[in-house]
Amino acid sequence: MHIIRTVKFTIPLILFVIIIGFLWHGLKVNPGMIPSPLISQPAPEFKLPQLFYPNETTSNDDFIGHITLFNVWATWCNICIEENDFLLKLTNIENLRIMGLNYKDDVALAKQWLHEHGNPYHVVAVDSSGNTGIDWGVYGTPETFIIDKKGIIRYKHIGPINAAIWEKTLYPIIVQLRNETL
Amino acid sequence: MYQHGIASEDYYTFNSHEKQQRFESLLSQLRCLVCQNQTLADSNAPLAEDLRNQIYLKINAGQSDKNITEYLVSRYGNFILYRPPFDKATLVLWCGPFIIFLFSMIYLFHCIHNKTKIN
Numbered sequence: 094m095h096i097i098r099t100v101k102f103t104i105p106l107i108l109f110v111i112i113i114g115f116l117w118h119g120l121k122v123n124p125g126m127i128p129s130p131l132i133s134q135p136a137p138e139f140k141l142p143q144l145f146y147p148n149e150t151t152s153n154d155d156f157i158g159h160i161t162l163f164n165v166w167a168t169w170c171n172i173c174i175e176e177n178d179f180l181l182k183l184t185n186i187e188n189l190r191i192m193g194l195n196y197k198d199d200v201a202l203a204k205q206w207l208h209e210h211g212n213p214y215h216v217v218a219v220d221s222s223g224n225t226g227i228d229w230g231v232y233g234t235p236e237t238f239i240i241d242k243k244g245i246i247r248y249k250h251i252g253p254i255n256a257a258i259w260e261k262t263l264y265p266i267i268v269q270l271r272n273e274t275l
Numbered sequence: 276m277y278q279h280g281i282a283s284e285d286y287y288t289f290n291s292h293e294k295q296q297r298f299e300s301l302l303s304q305l306r307c308l309v310c311q312n313q314t315l316a317d318s319n320a321p322l323a324e325d326l327r328n329q330i331y332l333k334i335n336a337g338q339s340d341k342n343i344t345e346y347l348v349s350r351y352g353n354f355i356l357y358r359p360p361f362d363k364a365t366l367v368l369w370c371g372p373f374i375i376f377l378f379s380m381i382y383l384f385h386c387i388h389n390k391t392k393i394n
Contacts, residue, residue, distance in 0.1 A: 124311055130352045137350075197321065223325050230350040232308040232322055 129230050129249040136163075136244050137228035144195055144203055144217035151192070151218045156244040160270050161190045162263075163238040164214070164254075165226065167198040168206040170234040176253035180213035183259075189267060193217035196226050196234055239263065241270045287331045294334050301330055301340060305347065306355050314357065 131137070140152040156163075164180065166173045180191055193214035195203045200219060207214075220226055229238070230249075239248040248266050250258065289295045299316065305326070307318035315323050315330075326347070333343050347355050359365045 127308060127354050128352055130349060223321070224329075227325060227329065228350060230352070232351065 126251050127232065129246075131230055131238075131246045132249065134246055136238075136240055136246055137225070139218065139220075139225045139228065141194075141218040141220055141225060144193075144200065144207075144219050147200070147219075151216050153244060155192070155216070156240045158242055159190045160188060160242060160267060161192050161240040163192050163194060163229075163240055165194045165196050165229070165231050165234055165236045165238075167196045167234050168202045169198065172253045173235050174210055176235050176255070177210045177213065179253075179255055179259070181211045184213050188271060190215045194225065194229075194231075195219050196231060197221065197223040237263075239266055239270070241273065287327070289335070297340060298331065298334055301334075301343060302327065304357050305344075306357055308351060308355060 136153045136156055138153050140150050143149045143151050155161075162180075162183070164176075166176070183189065183191060191213050193216070195217050198219075198221065200221070203217070203219070207217075218225070223231075229236075233251070235253050237250045237254055238246050239250075241247050247270060248263070250263060254263065287298065289298065302316035303314050305315040307313045307315055307320055307323045309320035309322050310318045313320075313323075315326055329346075330343055333346070338346075344356065353360055359368060361369055
């Protein structure tokens with residue numbers, strides 16, 4: 094009887110601890126980091142003018158055969174300046190392309206911004222309306238997608254990229270993708 | 276002509292009352308991902324404006340509510356819906372409170388029953 098009483102006493106306690114565990118985990122989860130449903134999906138189709146060559150277009154076909162960082166940025170995004178500093182350091186990495194999506198921005202301001210801060214991009218697609226951004230599930234800047242050689246989205250990073258994030262999360266993915274054949 | 280005024284300065288006109296109601300209803304069920312405690316009906320964020328525009332165009336193009344929510348969920352995930360869908364992943368979320376309540380009630384009656392028996 095004593096055992097039954099002890100058990101009855103501890104069950105609510107155990108339940109309480111379990112619930113507190115879930116709530117504690119919930120406190121750590123960042124609601125700003127919305128997971129993307131596009132992971133493992135082919136990159137959404139687009140055909141947009143290039144920033145520096147407005148009579149030429151760039152499209153999702155350009156992803157094929159390359160590992161690409163698809164970086165969503167704008168001149169009205171302050172933290173993008175810091176990220177740009179870091180992206181410039183990545184331009185020497187072999188077999189990695191950095192493509193920009195200039196999101197809901199002004200073409201003249203964007204060109205000036207890149208002249209001023211440096212241009213890490215192999216090519217920049219101009220999405221003035223933001224409609225391509227919607228197709229990619231963009232809800233803020235900066236956001237960066239890793240696209241593999243088959244044009245499949247393999248990862249999405251919300252927020253600016255810095256050295257720590259690159260070393261810990263993004264670069265290991267790139268290395269893994271390099272070993273994949275087309 | 277039915278007009279629908281929203282928080283921001285833009286307004287949308289529809290040629291039927293039904294379309295206007297669907298528009299209002301959809302917007303109030305969708306989350307603004309920039310200002311996450313606001314619906315697409317209330318938020319002034321640029322993304323909310325863009326999405327209102329897309330939804331407006333799609334309603335006028337004859338797309339169903341299901342088509343429109345699928346379009347958004349396939350791009351932004353389930354988080355854009357204020358009402359989480361009822362599926363395997365959210366089973367605990369939906370049923371949990373009822374199950375906990377049920378067990379509490381069973382335990383409560385059990386205690387009362389025991390107390391009554393002793394008396």
